[in-house]
Amino acid sequence: MRTIDGKFTTSTSAWSRVWRDVRLLAHLGRQIVQYWTKGSRIRRSYRRKDDRGEVYWLD
Amino acid sequence: MKPSDPPPPEYAFAYHSPPASGNDINGLGVTESRRAEHVFHDATGGPLPHHALDAFFSYINPWGVVRHLLANTWRLRKQDGPVNPERVAANDPEKMAGEIKAEATRLGAELVGITEITDEAIYEGHEVSYRYAICIGLSMDRNEMVHVPQTRAAVEVMRCYRRVSRIAVELGEKIRSMGWPARAYGNPNSTDILHIPLAIQAGLGQLGKHGSIINRTFGSNFRLAAVLTDLPLATDRPVDIGVDDLCLTCRRCVIDCPPQALSDEKQLVRGTTKWYVDFDKCVPYFVKTFGCAICIEVCPWSEPGRGPGLSDRLLARRSTSGNDRED
Numbered sequence: 001m002r003t004i005d006g007k008f009t010t011s012t013s014a015w016s017r018v019w020r021d022v023r024l025l026a027h028l029g030r031q032i033v034q035y036w037t038k039g040s041r042i043r044r045s046y047r048r049k050d051d052r053g054e055v056y057w058l059d
Numbered sequence: 060m061k062p063s064d065p066p067p068p069e070y071a072f073a074y075h076s077p078p079a080s081g082n083d084i085n086g087l088g089v090t091e092s093r094r095a096e097h098v099f100h101d102a103t104g105g106p107l108p109h110h111a112l113d114a115f116f117s118y119i120n121p122w123g124v125v126r127h128l129l130a131n132t133w134r135l136r137k138q139d140g141p142v143n144p145e146r147v148a149a150n151d152p153e154k155m156a157g158e159i160k161a162e163a164t165r166l167g168a169e170l171v172g173i174t175e176i177t178d179e180a181i182y183e184g185h186e187v188s189y190r191y192a193i194c195i196g197l198s199m200d201r202n203e204m205v206h207v208p209q210t211r212a213a214v215e216v217m218r219c220y221r222r223v224s225r226i227a228v229e230l231g232e233k234i235r236s237m238g239w240p241a242r243a244y245g246n247p248n249s250t251d252i253l254h255i256p257l258a259i260q261a262g263l264g265q266l267g268k269h270g271s272i273i274n275r276t277f278g279s280n281f282r283l284a285a286v287l288t289d290l291p292l293a294t295d296r297p298v299d300i301g302v303d304d305l306c307l308t309c310r311r312c313v314i315d316c317p318p319q320a321l322s323d324e325k326q327l328v329r330g331t332t333k334w335y336v337d338f339d340k341c342v343p344y345f346v347k348t349f350g351c352a353i354c355i356e357v358c359p360w361s362e363p364g365r366g367p368g369l370s371d372r373l374l375a376r377r378s379t380s381g382n383d384r385e386d
Contacts, residue, residue, distance in 0.1 A: 017140075024136050028129050035125055039118040046119060050071035058111040059074050 060362070061315070062353045063206045068318040070343050072115060078108040081338030085328060092330030094183040099342060100248040109342065116346045121210050124349060127217035131245060134221065137228050138243040146238030149291045156293040162233055163195055166226045169281070170196030170274060172261030172295045176252075176287065180260070185251040189242065189287035191294070192252070193230065194261040196274065197223040198281040201363055207356045208348035216350055219282045220246045227284035239290035246284055254283040262295035265302035269312040269321055269354035270336035275300045275370050278361030279354075300366075301373030305359070306334065312354040318344040321354060 046056045081098045099109045107113065117125075149155045156173055163171040172194045181187055203215035224245030231243035244252055255272050259265060263283075264274035271279045275298070313321045320341035325332045336354075345351045360366045 013141075020136060024133065028132060031129065035118065035122070042115065042118045046071065046115075054071070056072040056115075057075055058072055058115055059076060 060205050060357060062317075062357065063209050063212075065208050065315075065317050065353060066347065068340075068344050068347075070347060072112075072343075072346075074111070078111075081109060081342060084108060085335075085338055086330075087326060087328055087335060089329050090327065092179075094178065094181060095253055095329070096183045097250075098338065112342065112346060116349075119346075120349050121213070123210065123214040124217045127214065127221045131217070131221040131224050134224050134228055135243070135245045138231060138245065140232065140235055142235045142240050143238040149237075149239070152291045152293040155291060159193060159230070159234070159290070159292060163193065163226065163230050166229050167197065167222065168195045168226050168230075169198055169277070170194075170263050172258065172263045173292050174257055174261035174294050176257070177260065180253050180256040182251060182253065187242075187251050187287055189240070190289050191287065191292050192257045192261065193286040193288065193292070194254070194258040194263055195223055195226055195230070195284045195286070196258065196263055196277070196281045197226065197284075198277045201280055201361075204280055204352065204356050204361075207352045208350070210349060212352055212356075213349040216282065216352060217247075220284075223282050223284040227286050231286045231288075234286065234288050234290050237290070239288055241286050241288035241290065244285045244287065246282060249285075252285065252287070254285060257285060258283050260297055262298045265298065265300060266334050267302055267312075267358060267360070268306035268309070268323075268334050269316075269358060270334055271355050273300070273302045273358065273360050275366050278366050279358050280356065280361040280363075299374075300370040301377065302360075304373040304377055305369065309359065311357050311359060315353055315357045316341075317353070320344070 048054075049056045084096055084098045086093060086095070097107050099107065099113050120128075159173070160171045174192050174194065175190060176187060176192050180192070197219055199215050199219045204212050206212045224243070227243035227245055231241040234241035244254070246254060255266070258272050264272040267273040267279060269279065272283070273279050274281060310323065313319075313323060318340040320337040322335065322337070326335040328335050341351075355361060360369060
C-alpha cells in the first residue's frame with residue numbers, strides 16, 4: 001500500500017494518459033481487494049495473537 | 060500537550076531473522092559523507108531490508124488512513140506530464156520566484172521555499188535531472204493531532220499529505236503549462252528525494268531534536284511536498300530561528316517518546332553531526348501506532364501561536380549573551 005513515484009506518470013500523449021489511468025485504477029483496485037482480503041486475515045491474526053500474548057511473525 | 064494514552068512499547072510482532080539494523084543502513088556513526096538509502100518505505104515497491112515490516116504496516120493501518128493513501132496515489136499520477144512547447148521567458152528569477160510562490164499560496168500552500176537541489180537530498184541509486192526544488196508545507200489540524208498516537212491523528216496526517224500533494228501536482232502542472240519541465244513529489248513515500256533536507260535548505264525551518272523540521276510558525280505540525288523544476292528561480296536561504304538553542308536544553312520529545320528513540324546528543328550520521336532518531340527503536344512503535352507522531356506534537360514549537368514568540372526570545376537571549384551564530 002504505497003503512493004507512487006514515476007511508475008504511472010511518464011505518459012505524454014492523450015491515449016497513453018488514458019492507458020495510464022486504466023492501469024493505475026487496476027493497480028488501486030488490486031490494492032483495495034488485497035487490503036480487505038489478505039489484509040483482513042493479517043489484521044485478525046495479529047489481533048488474536050496480540051490478545052493471547054503471542055508473536056505475529058513478519059517473516 | 061501530553062500524548063493521548065500512548066500504548067507501551069511492547070510488540071506482538073517480530074522477525075525470526077531480523078534484517079540489518081536500520082541505524083547501520085542510515086549510516087549512524089559513519090564518518091564519510093554519502094547519500095541516504097531507503098530502509099522502510101519505498102514507492103517503487105522494491106525489496107528493502109525492512110520491507111516485511113512496511114508491508115505489515117500497510118495492512119494493519121485503518122481504512123480511514125488507507126483511503127487517503129489511495130486517493131493520494133491517484134492524484135500523483137499527474138506528478139509529471141507533457142510540457143507546453145511554447146516556453147514563457149524567465150529572465151528575472153526573482154520575479155519568477157515571487158510569482159511561483161504566489162501561485163503556490165493561491166493553491167493553498169502555507170509555506171513555500173525554493174532551493175537548488177544538492178546531492179544530500181537525493182537517495183542513493185536515484186537521480187533527478189532538475190535544478191531547483193520548490194518546497195511546500197501545509198499545517199495539520201491541531202485539533203486532530205493532539206490525539207497522537209491514536210488513529211484520528213494518523214488519519215489527519217494522511218489527509219494532510221493528500222492535500223499537500225494536490226498543491227504540488229497543480230503547481231507542477233502550472234509550471235509545465237509555462238513551457239518548463241516540472242515534476243511534483245508528494246509524500247509520504249517519495250522515491251528520489253529527501254524532503255526535510257530540501258525544506259531546510261529552502262528556509263522552511265531547522266532540524267529539531269526529534270529528527271523533523273521545525274518551522275517558526277507551525278513548529279513541526281505540518282507536512283511537506285515539493286516540485287522539482289528547471290524554471291530559473293531565485294533561491295531562499297536556510298534560516299536560523301533558534302531551534303538548537305531550545306533543543307539543546309528542552310527534553311520534552313525525549314521524555315514523551317515511549318520507545319526512547321530520541322537522544323539528548325547530536326550524532327554522527329554519514330559524515331554530519333546532527334539530531335538523529337534511532338530507527339530500530341522508533342519504527343516498531345511507529346508501526347504499532349500507525350504513525351505515532353508524538354514527538355512532533357509535544358514539541359513546544361508545535362503549540363499554536365507559540366513559535367514566533369519563542370523564536371524571538373531565543374534569538375534575543377543569544378544576542379544579549381553575545382553568542383551570535385554565523386550562518
